[in-house]
Amino acid sequence: MATFDHGYALLIGVGTHHHPAYSLPVTANDAHAIQRILSDPRWCAYPTAHIRLLCNEAATTDAVLDGFAWLTACAQRDPQATIVVYYSGHGGRNEETDTYCLLPHDATTATSRLSTATLSAALDAIPAKRLLVLLDCCHAGGMTKDGPDQDSQWTTTAPSASMLAALQQGAGRVVLSSSTGKQRSYIQPDASLSLFTTHLLAAFQGAGNQPGSTEVRVTHLIQYVSRQVQHAAQALNARQTPFFQAASEDFVVSLIRGGAGLGKGGWEALQQDAHAAIAAASPPSPHPTITDSNVAIGNVVGGNLTQTKQSGGVHAEGATIGRIGTLTGGDSYGGDRIEGSKTVYDGRATVNDSTITGTVTGLSTGTIIHGGSDRAAPAHPSLTMECPEMMVCGHDHAVIIHVHGTNPTLRYQLDLRATGIHETTYFMGSEVTLYVTPSMPGELHLRAILKAQDGTQMTSQSQRIMVHR
Incomplete structure (x- = not known):
């Protein structure tokens, strides 16, 4: 395998912030995932020593500026250097002065923020x-208007066009922002990664390239990310449009499969392995564990509720159990006695007033318990398709697939197949939107196929649509 010897990257994921109102753990996941895919010799093949990662407490203003100085030294030593700067975190604009800043871990005052001029x-x-330069800013949620210094003129917002233009000034420079104007940048339903970073990772792996390609260029990355992020946001009933500024040649930003490139099957043949690599590169955010005699009232609990020493040791009243929380027992939680170990997979599961709502294992796989009942019925996944009655050749058309009876915290594969149409996506949740572009008039036989993580087919649904010129 080859190595992308001239590639260098500074990756910043703010994650936790000195002021809790600014914290957004998914941004640290974003940066970690980018680091792992870029450095993986099976994918982008950057030398490990050519990547500097700053997350959480390490992502201070001084550390970020020191990272820029490190990039300067790298480029001075290597005239052929390709530099990538990635930032995932909050950004803000001063409404009075119309100035924009990024907010590292310790940015609590105007002087500690990273201004457009400094950048x-x-x-x-x-x-x-x-x-x-890649900016994944203005995430939906995780930040209040008033900062820790009560500087209420500052509001969270996407980088402005003028700010991006200022950063783009200089030969050979490309700037891509996750959103534009007053739009938000959204995260995946499972809170593993942002939408922008999810598709950016795929683009670095070659998702926007044609069969036979061995390198990812800027245009491949921008075109793929821009298209896919808009589609993914629409599936969440939201709008998010990446924005870019460029004054450069179409340069290479990564290798595909360590230089081996895409085979005859193109991206589709590698998609499952690529998504598995992304999933492995994006660990879930850490969650607290409540043990022994702790009390959780009206709180969000993302980890385990565990009682091992005494009856009544854990009292969960009005608490929300986050994804993959374990009830270990011989104890009573919200009035329901738990026998043995039960794992709650539904991120919205609640233990409150003698009610357990969600999918629980321990009685049988796929058991659904409502209201604390032990009467269980296995879940049978099914699909329904929502399509236009007619389609037009050469035009994009949205196909919405509603998924029923699946585990909301597991990742599934959905294939959409027809003559000349091969779309695949990986998702969590109950609804997927894919876009198809018919190439020939006549009757189009669309088939949606739901598969488990291991590729096993679970169910399918077909629909016939007339296509006109």
């Missing part, structure tokens, strides 16, 4: 002919 100066100092 521009840091980028200008990097003598690289190929420089890609």
Whole structure:
């Protein structure tokens, strides 16, 4: 396998912030996932020593500026350097002065924020002919208007076009932002990664390339990410449009499969392995564990409720059990006695007023318990398709697939097949939107196929649609 020897990356995922109102753990997941895919010799093949990762407490303003100085030194030593700067975290705009800043871990005052001017100066100092800046900012949720310094003129927002234009100034520079204007940047339903970073990872792996390609170029990345993020946001009934500024040649940003490239089957043949690599690179956010005599009232609990020493040791009243919480027992939780170990997979499961709602294992796989009842029925997945009555050749058409009877915290594969149409996506939840572009008039026989994580077919649904010119 080859190595992308001239590739260098500074990856910043703010994650936890000095002020809790600014914390957003998924942004640390984003940066970790980018680091693992870029450094994986089976995919992008960046040398490990050419990547600097700053997350959580390490993502301070001084550390970020030191990271820029490191990139400057790398580019001075290597005239052929390709530089990637990635930031996932909050950004804000001062409404009075119309200035924009990024918010590292310790950014609590105007002087500790990273302003557009500071960022521009840091980028200008990097003598690289190929420089890609990726900004995943303005995440929906996780930040209040008033900062820790009560500077209420600052509001969370996507980078403005003028800010991106300022960062783009300089030969060989490309800037791609996750959203534009007043839009938010959304995260996946399972809170594993942001939408932008999910599709950015796939693009780095070659999702936007044709069979036979061995390298990912800027245009492949921008076109794929822009299209897929918009579609993914629409599936969440939201709008998110990535925005880019470029004044550069179409330079290479990563290798595909360590230089082996895409085979005759193209991206579709590698998609399952690529998504598995992304899933492995994006660990779930850490959750607290409540043990022994702790009390959780009206709180969100993302980890385990465990009682091992005494009856009544854990009292969960009005608490929400997050994804993959374990009730270990001989104890009573919300009035229901738990016998043995039960794992609650539904992130919305609640233990409250003698009610357990969600999918519980321990009685039988796929058992659904409502209201604490032990009467269980296995879940049988099914699909329904929502399609236009007619389609037009050469035009994109949305096909919405509603998924019933699946576990909301597990990842599934959905294939959409027809003559000339081969769409595949991986998802969690109950609804998927795919886009098809018919190439020929006549009757189109669409078939949606639901598969488990291991590729086993679970169910399918077909629909016939007339296509006109």
